[in-house]
Amino acid sequence: MTTEELFEKLEMLQKIKCETSNLEVKSAAGGCPKRLYDTLSSFSNQDEGGIIIFGVDETQGFKEVGIYDPQDLQKKVNEQCLQMEPAVRPLFTVVEKNEKIFLSAEIPGADITERPVFYKGKGRLKGSFIRVGDSDEPMTEYGIYSYEAYRKKYQDDIRVIERATFASLNQERVAEYINLLKKNKPHLSAIPDEEIYELMSIKRNDKITFSTVMNFSPYPQAYFPQLCIIATVVPGTEMGEVGEVGEQGERFIDNQRIEGNISEMLDGAMQFVHRNMREKTIINPETGKREDKTDYPLTAVREAIVNALVHRDYSFHTEGMPIQIVMYADRMEIKNPGGLYGRIKVGQLGKVQPDTRNPVIASVLETLKITENRYSGIPTIRKAMQQYKLPQPEFLDERGSFVVKLYRDGKSAYSNQNVGLKDDGDLGNSNLILFCKTPRTRREICEFLGLSSVTYAIQTHVMPLVDRGIIKMTIPDKPKSSNQLFYSE
Incomplete structure (x- = not known):
């Protein structure tokens, strides 16, 4: 960070009077804060990293108090960084303002293969944190496992299920699958079926695999009771709300537990x-x-449900978590356990080829012609919604889950909020305005909108709202500043 950029950060803090997802302030007027480990961990565990600014006291309304000694502070901060696993390498910047000294420490985001970054004194399970808004929150055991599963390429979809036997499978369905596998494959056709079972992960060391149970068992829920779909219809726009169609005060208009193999759950959900x-x-x-x-x-609904069934997390951490389909008065939400897998981000969905969490399940369903396995699901959903003249779908990568939201009747997520918009054509921007209640960077806005171009996102969606005074800039006299944040009041 240049000294000019640090001055801009200090100016911004005096304007917005709050921390952000990648900005933390510490006083350090009387000495180095003793425990920076949580923030070092949370910043390191997000792609964009974060910045700690020393010399600003949040408890005094973000008063600029300065620091005690820049050289000693850098030394002590670096000592704490070396207590992290892997070690954190901060980049320091020092400036003087109004006869006070300020220090910034830029914390780079660790590569996904090195996460979680944690404090060695607490260990991986208790010393790993993530950034939620402006606070550092302990990472869940599942969150830690997710990084490990990606790094070590765990294949939860072919783990052995001891209770299952080959005799317990739907033999006709297995035979159909084997015949489809052999079709137009003379070399595979020459291999005995027993060898194909091992080769194609129907069995593993002569034991039935998880994928086989979920695709070929007559009733997979005998082994995994919660690996099902819970579908509900809610009378209002929020869970627990009673809308016009809920005149008798009923919580749900319809409520069904959908079970069976993956194909049967898809049919039942549709x-x-x-x-x-x-x-x-x-x-x-x-x-x-x-x-x-x-x-x-x-078409869009089917693709969203297929994606949930194929790409959900099937590890032992999520065996008790069903897929959820909730139909509200204004929208439908499909939620599956397990956020996005690997390096892909929400804004890249449908544009780049992602890593596959469950490659064997995806391959089986492709062979059975239930899914194409060509990464065309997201584009298909978007195109179908566009053809219906409905708002584009929302894709949310939340803590430990992935959510698809489909809106009907042209209403967006926050169309019922009074945000000072002029007409129905503006309603698509209302969720962006609420998103910016917390100051956001250009990249954060671009990812929220699901776009690949930051320039396009800002010029097309943000600057028109800035011109109308609905969204403001933290550094208005330097609109192109790399430290610029956008916020709404």
Whole structure:
């Protein structure tokens, strides 16, 4: 960081009077803070890293108090950085302002293969943290496992299930799968079936694998009771809210536990969604013919459910967590355990080829022609929603889960909020405005919008709102500053 950039950060702090997801302040007027480990861990465990600024006292309304000794402070901060595993390598910047000295420590984000970064004094389980808003929160055991699973390439979908036997499988379905595998593959066809079972991970050391149970068992829930889909219809727009159709005060209009193998759960979920959607007859303006149109495009719904079934986390950490489908009055949410896998980010979905969490399950379903396994699901969802003239879907990578939100009737997530927008065409920006209640960087906004170009995201979605005074800049006199944050009041 240049000295000019540090001055900009100090100026910004005096304006917004708050910390952010990648900015922490410490007083250090009377000495070095004794425990920086949580922040060092949380900043290191996020892609963009973070910055600690010493010399600003949050307890005094972000008063600029300066630091006691820049040389000694750097030494002591670095000592704490060396107590991290792997060691953190900060980049320091020192400036003088109004006869006070300030120090910044830039903490780089660790590569995903080195995470979680943790304090050695507490160990991996208790010393790993993540940044949530402006606070450092302990990383869950599952969060720690997720990094380890990616780093070591665990294949949870082919772990052995001791209780399962080959005789307990649906033999006709297994035979169908083997025949499809052999089709147009003369070399594979020449291999005995017993060898194919091991080769294609139906068995592993003559034991039945998890993927086999989920695809070929007549009732996988006998082994994993919670690996199902819980589907509900809620009368209002929030869980627990009673809307117009809930006149008797009922919590759910419809509520179903959907079980079976992956294919059967997909079929059951589609039947549930279809019967709980409105269906209206319209005249196609291009053909002049009458057509039935549902609240949501069934193609988009199917792809979202398939993605949840194929890409959810199937590790022992999530065996007690079902997939959830909730149909609200204004939207549908499909939520599966396990966030995005590997390096891919929300803004890259449908644009780059991701790592596959469950490659064997994906391959089996491709062979059975249930899914294409061509990474076309997200583009298909987006295209189907566009053709229906509905808002683009929202994809959220939350702590330990992934959520797809589909909106109906052209209403966005926060269209019922009074955000000072002029007309219905502005409603698509309302969720961005609420997102910016916490000051955001250009990159954070770009990822939130699900776009790949930061420049396009800012010019198209943010600057028009800045021009209207709805979103503000923390450094308005330097709009192109790399330290610029955007916020709404």
